[in-house]
Amino acid sequence: MADLSIDVVAKAAGVHRSTVSRAFSRPEAVKSETREHILRIAEGLGYTMSPLAQALRTKTSTFVPLIVPDITNPFFAELAKTMTQAADERGYQLLLCVTNGDPAKTEGYFTAMQAMYAPFGIVAPSTKVDTDALKRFDFGHKVVVIDRVEGDSSVPTVTVDGRRGIVLALEHLRSLGHTSIGYVSGISGTHTAQDRMDAYLELSAEGSSTPLVLDSGSDPDAAARAAKHFLEMEKPPTAIIAANDMVAFAVISALGQSGIRVPEDVSVMGFDGLALGARFNPPLTTVRQPIADMGNIAIELAEKQNLNGSVDHVVLEPELLVRASTSGPRK
Amino acid sequence: MADLSIDVVAKAAGVHRSTVSRAFSRPEAVKSETREHILRIAEGLGYTMSPLAQALRTKTSTFVPLIVPDITNPFFAELAKTMTQAADERGYQLLLCVTNGDPAKTEGYFTAMQAMYAPFGIVAPSTKVDTDALKRFDFGHKVVVIDRVEGDSSVPTVTVDGRRGIVLALEHLRSLGHTSIGYVSGISGTHTAQDRMDAYLELSAEGSSTPLVLDSGSDPDAAARAAKHFLEMEKPPTAIIAANDMVAFAVISALGQSGIRVPEDVSVMGFDGLALGARFNPPLTTVRQPIADMGNIAIELAEKQNLNGSVDHVVLEPELLVRASTSGPRK
DNA sequence: TCGATTGCTGAGATCGGTTGCAATAACACT
DNA sequence: AGTGTTATTGCAACCGATCTCAGCAATCGA
Structure with missing residues (x-):
């Protein structure tokens, strides 16, 4: 496979390189027999155009x-x-x-x-x-x-729509009978994350319940801290919404190490809908993003x-x- | 930011474009004052070389x-x-x-x-x-x-060294007292996967125990089948080695859904050392690959x-x- | 039948760099 | 001062395409 430039193909096909170029990038501008002939030859040579050269020229x-x-x-x-x-x-x-x-x-x-x-x-x-x-x-x-x-x-x-997602989560949890629902906001200063948190704060205040943010750090240990916080409460929430699936994983893991079981002792929801969630222990209830x-x-x-x-x-x-x-x- | 080509810089610096080229890619070939002058001008213009053009020419x-x-x-x-x-x-x-x-x-x-x-x-x-x-x-x-x-x-x-990894896993499990150790080989026809499996088959045959492959499918349901297999055995193994961490996750998840707890009811090891493993429930014992x-x-x-x-x-x-x-x- | 239009192809400049070669400048040495 | 090096820089061809323009043949209308 020596160097295969457009000129090689052109020569082999007995046409000018501009014709070869057209045969590829503006097929309608070249007589169909010529085009097919060129394409066949190119095929035979195993020729493909250089994206580099193309990009350079066409910007x-x-x-x-x-x-x-x-x-x-x-x-x-x-x-x-x-x-x-x-x-x-x-x-x-x-x-x-x-x-x-x-x-x-x-x-x-x-x-x-x-x-x-x-x-x-x-x-x-x-x-x-x-x-x-x-x-x-x-x-x-x-x-x-x-x-x-x-x-x-x-x-x-x-x-x-993060707010909508939180609504879904809250509805799900409330329909299950939960009234005390905590939140763990993992990482990130994205607007998305912000929106979710804000929605939680606002919406969970409805009814008699009061918002409870277990942790809002963005470091790897945030989930562990949230778990610790949970354990130290005398009346911990019966359900937790995590800002995203990864945080949910970490929270469940941390809780598990202290003997707290999910969902028996506390329900935990994620947010993302990662494929991984289906293989978690337990499989994670979550809000799926498309x-x-x-x-x-x-x-x-x-x-x-x-x-x-x-x-x-x-x-x-x-x-x-x-x-x-x-x-x-x-x- | 209009089009910034090497010629623009050359003109601005009052030199030929080949000199500019050299100033960037073969600094020692141009007088240091000239070079610095050029670099300064380029800097000021916010100029960077086109990787496309470079690649095209230098191949x-x-x-x-x-x-x-x-x-x-x-x-x-x-x-x-x-x-x-x-x-x-x-x-x-x-x-x-x-x-x-x-x-x-x-x-x-x-x-x-x-x-x-x-x-x-x-x-x-x-x-x-x-x-x-x-x-x-x-x-x-x-x-x-x-x-x-x-x-x-x-x-x-x-x-x-996959074999070595299996040795480590087996040693660990045996030192814990396990004598009946199963294997779940998830996906993949890589040599790596093959080596692990072969090593398991060979090494687990040592001593009195006999190899037990719970499942060797490579589809997403393999772990579930392995779990089912496990549940149906009258004398299931007390420990399981999974071909890799992902399989271990899936196995633990599947087992968990049938009420089998890890490590209380059965020990499970992975193979890979994914960061994710530390956040699993329970955190996964595994063989780390560097x-x-x-x-x-x-x-x-x-x-x-x-x-x-x-x-x-x-x-x-x-x-x-x-x-x-x-x-x-x-x- | 003839100029006009249309279809197809070739020439050659160009994209933004690199590089061998030639030209000039600068310096060393006898 | 004359000549041989060496350090710098300019010139121009080239990498592999695209694209405008021009040339030429075929088709069209009258």
Whole structure:
């Protein structure tokens, strides 16, 4: 497989390279016999066009960066998975960029992607997105964010309705008979996380109950602290809502180590609907986010914006997913 | 930020573009004052070189593909995480390619990466790697595989010693007093998986005990079947070794749903050492693979091969990680 | 039958860099 | 002062495509 350039194919087919180029990228502009002949020859040689050269010349590539803080977090992993799929159904190539929460890295990826003529990018942030910072980049106006953003932003976004999710969780738990429901807010300063917490605080205050936030740290030990807090209470809540599935896992684990059983002693709900939750012990009741939809929609929004400059903000409906980590309150 | 090409900088600095080029990529070839002047101007303009153009001309880029079957699998996610790190410490840019186990996609990524002049690639397979198939690609001889491969392959590899891992697991369990130890082999036809299973079969036959494979399917329900099998036995094993952490999670979950408790009723061990395991219920005892090392070494091997053609096969030592899912056998 | 329109293909500039080679400047040495 | 090096920089071709423009043949209308 020596060097296979467009000229090689052109020569082999006895045409000029511009014709070969057209045969590939603007098929209707070349006589069908010629085209088929060229394509056949190219096929035989095992020729494919250089995306590099193409991008360089056309100033537009099919690379779509997906910027996530931590791929180890199953939420982002699932997002990445569905998005790769969604991306290449549409002819894009998803590039996964992991920032570890470092804003400098995020910027680095931005300039890199700009340099690679990515048509747009997707950002799933771990902190509130500073849209102004985004726009400092030439590339910043071609980004869709998977989170809510501040103000009347000109950046397209996809989110799920966190408040609605909390409503579902609360309804589920109350219908089971729980009246004392705590909350553990793990990590993150995203708007999404904020919204969930706010919704909890507001909605759980309804009726006779009072909100109870067991812990709101964002470090790895937050769940352990929440568990400790729980154990020290003389009248602990009979149910707990965790800000997301990972936190729920950690809470259940920490509780378990102190002999507290879920759901026998306390019900615990997550929020995300990770596939992993089905394999947890016990399988986790949770509020499912339509992650696959988010991925698809993110790309659609980006394309739409690129096309006609429209900036949409889509908010999706979450869905209750009852598994085994919740039950009636311990009598 | 209008179009910022090398010529713009050259004009601004009053030199020829070749000088600018050299100032960046071969600093010693240009007088230091000139260089600094150019760099300053470039800095001021916010100029960075186009990796595309560079790659096109030099026929070598810094893109390193990491090909994994499923990013949703925490093992690959952790690998990806440590490798992105390792990669950009060395000036590479890791491109995560997810195949979903589809060999066609793998090939697709190969040709794509070849086209992008990737210096080499890393493959973490989900099936036995067919090294001949690899070599059909021009790119195939620049790949390091994270698994053992068949025969006297000319492809560098990194693995951990699966047999040793099983020895550690067995020793741990036996020292706890277990004599009847089952095995659940989840997914995958990798050599790694095969090695573990073989080691179990051979080593568990020592002493008076006889091997007991609860299930060896690779589908999502394998763990459930294993659990069912366990429940139906009149004298089930007192401990179970799972082929990897994910399987262990699923087994514990399935067992839990039938009221079997871990480790009270049965001890369960995993294999991988996922961070997630620490948050499982109960925290999972497992055999840790040095994932971070694997990533670093994979890149080193690739570089070495590129440099002097050497093909090494590194096998790393696993390590016992005792958490809470194992204890003495139920009396 | 002839100019006009349309369809298809070739020429050559261009995208943003790199690099071998030539030219010039600077310095060393006899 | 004359000549041989060596350090710097400019020139121009090239990487592998795309794209505008022009040329040419075939088709069309009158």
